[in-house]
Amino acid sequence: MTTTDEEKIVAAAFEQGLLTVPFDQIAPLYVVTPQKKASIKFKQIAASIHEIGLVEPMVVARDPHSPGQFTLLDGHLRLEVLKDEGRTDARCLVSTDDEAFTYNKRINRLATIQEHKMILRALSLGVPEERLASALNINIRTLKQKRQLLDGICDEAAELLKDKQVALTGFQILKKMKPLRQIEAAQLMVAMNKYTINYARSLLAATPESLLLSVATPKKIKGISREQLDLMERESANLEREVRLVEDSYGADHLDLVLARGYISKLMSNDRVTRYLSQHHDGFLPAFEKITETEAFAS
Structure with missing residues (x-):
């Protein structure tokens, strides 16, 4: 079958080129x-725009019912910053899709390691530390910590966390572990989808001293005895093994459950089957009905 030229056409997601739009023609989706x-985020954006200007344009969509009017899909904080600076218009990216949810669900916010690489790139291009820190609304000490983010982090752990929102302190905690334990900790973070400082600290607390960098110094955590630490280490090791076992069998188990539910649903749609169950196996019928009423297992 030959593909026609019409079938090859892919609709553009945005109009070509940026468009300068007055703010009084932009309708935000919510009030800031x-x-x-x-918030810190707003202050960071304000500092960045004040220092280096608007880097990422706002995204708007044309109002189909009101020519010349636009709906703001992304950039509500940027819009407020520009208004506070006395601006009355800005160059915007015009989306051909007016669904804010459709647009926003495809945005990947800057991860911690990505920010680290951005900082290294900016410094390599000769941007002064003071100006970069001002643009990010952080002090020089924090900038240096972000610049040295992966010093002491093994490549495998960094690869696992490259697109995750891990706090700066979380990486500092990982640096107290040996590379093998860093990889295990990163795998657990990804498996549990937890990247908080408290979770990183719990992983550190459950790490055997043989997998810590400072093995000569006994591990001490306020309020926890040595016996409790030993117990946490054993329970953590058991939990890690169980998580890996679940990961190994999850795909097959999930498929089996979906197929089983589909089979039971088909049986329950047959009047003769349900009548037979009610007469001879009435204990099974409520359970089967409950299974068929439940939504399909989430992927």
């Missing part, structure tokens, strides 16, 4: 509250 404007 004073609490939001007091």
Whole structure:
């Protein structure tokens, strides 16, 4: 079968080129509250725009019912910063899809390691540390910590966490572990989808001293005895083994459950089968009905 030229055409997601749009023609999807404007994120964006200008344009969609009007899909904080600076318009990217959810669900926010690489790139191009720190709304000490983020982190662990939102302190905790344990900890973070500082600290607490860099110094955690630490280490090791076993069999188990549910649903749609069960196996019928009423197992 020959593919026609019409079938080869792919609709563009955005209009070509940026468009300067006055702010009074842009309708935001929500109001930026004073609490939001007091947040660290807002202050970082404000500092960045003040220092180096608007790097990432706002994304808008044309209002199909009102020519010349636009709906703001992405960039609500940037819009408020520009308004606060006295700006009345800005160059925007015009999306051909007016669904904010469709657009926003495809955005991947900058991960910690990606930010680290961005900082290294900027410094290599000669951007002064003071200007870069001002643009990111952080002090020089924090900038240096971000620059040295992967010093002491093995390549395998860094690869596992390259697109994850791991706190700076989380990486500092990982640096106290030997490479093998760093990889195990990173695998557990990904498997559990938990990248918090407290979870990293719990992994550190459950790490045997033989897998810590400072084995000569006994591990001490306030409020936890040596016996409790030993117990945590054993339980953590058992949990890790169980997690890996579940990971190995999850795909097959999930497929089996979906197939079994589909088979039971088909049986329950047959009046003769349900009548037979009610007469001879009435104990099974409620359980089967409950299974068929449940939504398909989430992937």
